[in-house]
Amino acid sequence: MYLSRVEIDTKNRKKMRDLTHVGVYHAWVEDSFPNQTFNSDGVFPRKLWRIDNINQKKYLLLVSEEKPELEKLEKYGVNDTSQTKNYQPFIDSLKNGEKVRFRLVANPVISKFVPGQRGRVMPHVTIEQQEQFLIARSDKNGFMLKEGEFAVIDHEFVNFKHKSGKTPRLSKTTYEGNLTITNIDKFKALLVKGFGKKKAYGFGLMTVIPIGD
Structure with a gap:
């Protein structure tokens, strides 16, 4: 499992005009895994995500079985703010x-x-x-x-x-x-x-x- 996040570029009007409903966020998350394949149940692996407000900034937080492609994760994000880490050791602890x-x-x-x-x-x-x-x-x-x-x-x-x-x-x-x-x-x-x-x-x-x- 991987835990990832990116700061949302709230100062970019064009990007924010696109983020009008949660379906767009869902598509953003899915598009961050361009190489994903169907699992044994015939569906793409589930991802969990949410929007966090921290110190007057907004972040997309994501938990996934696979690593997202960071360039794709920054589609609506601030450049060079995406990051990911192996989440499993923490869960196991x-x-x-x-x-x-x-x-x-x-x-x-x-x-x-x-x-x-x-x-x-x-x-x-x-x-x-x-x-x-x-x-x-x-x-x-x-x-x-x-x-x-x-x-x-x-x-x-x-x-x-x-x-x-x-x-x-x-x-x-x-x-x-x-x-x-x-x-x-x-x-x-x-x-x-x-x-x-x-x-x-x-x-x-x-x-x-x-x-x-």
Whole structure:
């Protein structure tokens, strides 16, 4: 596994005019792997990505099975800011009972029953709902959360351009805080396979930093 990032060139108006919806970001990510081949399931290897805001700069962060081509990764980025590293040694160093600092971008939704229709997917809109959404899914993903040790630090709706021409909006919630690893196998799977829905469109990538003793 590889962890890569590039600073997005937000000062370039032409580039930013293209980045109008998450489908463009998805295409950017896929285009960064020009030599990729289908896996045994007949699909391209999954990539996880998200947009981070750090010190008034925006970065595209990416986790992938293969190394991206850095020149392609800079398509909408600042020249010479792309970088990649082997992520697997860090993942392998994590262990049960370890407490880490995490950041996650997710799509917290709920399926509500509507008479005569299939379940209608609705976004969680309050901070309490969004926090409970993550807590409810922590155990099956191999970690434990305590109320007060994590928070929703950002929430917005992002555009998604459907092939039908419609432009629905996706609910995007950024979480940050501390968690404890309870099942290392499930947790490692979470880091490389992602959390929840809409992973192709900038959701589901969790990153962690060990907390010193």
